[in-house]
Amino acid sequence: MPVKPANVTRFPQERPTPVDPGGAPELALDIQGLCKTYPGTKRTPAKRALQGIDLQVRRGELFGLLGPNGAGKSTLINILAGLVVKSAGVARVWGIDIDRDPRNARAAIGVVPQELSIDAYFTPRETLELQAGMYGVPTAERRTDAILEAVGLADKAHAYARSLSGGMRRRLLVAKAMVHNPPILVLDEPSAGVDVELRRKLWDNIRALNAGGVTVLLTTHYLEEAQELCDRIAIIDHGAVIACDTTRDLVGRLDRKELYVAVEERMTVVPAALAALGFALGADGRLHVAYAKAETKVSRLIGAVQAAGLHIADLETRESDLEDVFLTLTTHADTTGDGSAEHAA
Template sequence: MSTRSQPSQSAPELALEIKGLEKVYGKAGGSRQKHALKGIDLAVPRGSIFALLGPNGAGKSTMINILAGMVNKTAGTAKVWGIDIDEDPRQARAAIGIVPQELNIDAFFSPRELLDLQAGLYGVPKAERRTQEILDLVELGDKADAYTRSLSGGMRRRLLVAKAMVHNPPILVLDEPTAGVDIELRRKLWDNVRELNRRGVTILLTTHYLEEAEELCDRIAIINHGEVIACDTKENLMQRIDVKSVTVTVAETLPEDSDKLPQPLQPFSVSITGQNQLTFTFRKSDGPIARILGALAAANFHIQDISTDESDLEDIFLALTSNDPETDRFHAA
């Protein structure tokens, strides 16, 4: 398995650099105007796997389509691999490969024919085409000459990735790459993405499977109503909701009301969640586990089982994109 290739001296530090990007649909001043992007600022480091998350209609696809040259922006600037999309649109488009959500594959071509055709559209000379190498990379080498209509859904997804790689772009955009794919095939796609990243490709991923972003990505941005509302490393984002719970199963029968629990447990935020279960909720930064265990011992409870539950990316996503006032659980890092 190959290792990550070393970037050339001219390679930019940022694979994507977006400043003040706006897109307004509809006539100026019209009643049906839609402000899809509202001054987006985004920086995607070279060599990263970067997640762009957001609810439906948040503006993710509009931003991607602007980068791909399929939608004209209203204002702002965008650079793809250091190339301004207005000053040199052709080179900017050549630096990016787009893997769409839709399975737009001609059923009567083989994977080899599709990749050769795609390479021809990008002007890649025959001597420089890497058709078999790319098919092997996405584990479709043995299906190179089969009709694509005979491929499974997961194989077609991988074929879309292969099509986006024919011109050797340094940036690959994956738009919902595992939509409708079962767990086993999703894992295989994840392995393909990691291998591409090891080879030096910068990955921009949009997904509604938040565990996918949590598993794969090192940086995450969340967009909502056309604005970036969070952008940070995965580790920093995961620390933004400072809530944790511990559920303890005890041998003793508990009272029906938590107010009647023994005095050593009264200082804690604790609820009775089962006949023999107590759930303690607290701030992770307070770290009171030892005190909780000490209080249970002081109350003469005998622990039979203990489990913990921490906030995950889904909690953070919901806290940031929800209109629920309870989002004050969110604490900026």
């Protein structure tokens, strides 16, 4: 997918490098066996939100954590951010164990939360200055205006936050997360509640930050977003990683195409010769078949339909996208029994 490099906002070149490159770790995030069980209450049973997550994000990557609602994405991020206490496992942020040195682990990461929580009574400029103060960034090292510029809020620097649109609020949260210049930026569902045009802008911001050397981890349940932005994607479901691969390989893993054929004849059963090739009859009356592009030529399938004495009225083919990969993988995960056991518990 072509990524247009034009028009992206960048931080000024002279900005300080987040961490001495000599001391920069190979893995920005190193997570092993991470588990989280939220304790139950009188009314609700305990919830196993994460069941042994292994995940490595390399320095400089734009990494996507993709999964449906309730998969455990926010839980994972909140553990890294020091907002949720894990039940088991090890997590290293920029080489720093979150148990051994929680303060420095937190300092290495900037988190943009899922909820659009901003203080309505401060201007974006004040919000960033306050945040910088909280992180102990010396006044001389603050980059408030450069950051506002980078997220496209320079002209809103003195506006009240309550007057900002949803997209602007999200970008203000990105700015806030970048104030202490962390080498890792984590975004939890950055596109939630952001309209299409602003989403593009936000994606440009994220790409620009990544191009400037920031490692990015984002969660999303938008397949399009993961496919568009991320170098690698981990798919998470029911608190477990069910796939982790480069975006291209993940999509390519399913070398699957579908052919739909409408014929002039009315059919109630699929002719045996076609059934043998995997054709089935859809609810819409069309014949359809899934095939591997590498193995089967579509002309052979069409030829078989004609050889069965049928007259083709219309044809349609469909390529698999990430959604198919996701559906296949999550459906498979459910049939292993792990998923259903989790639900039953």
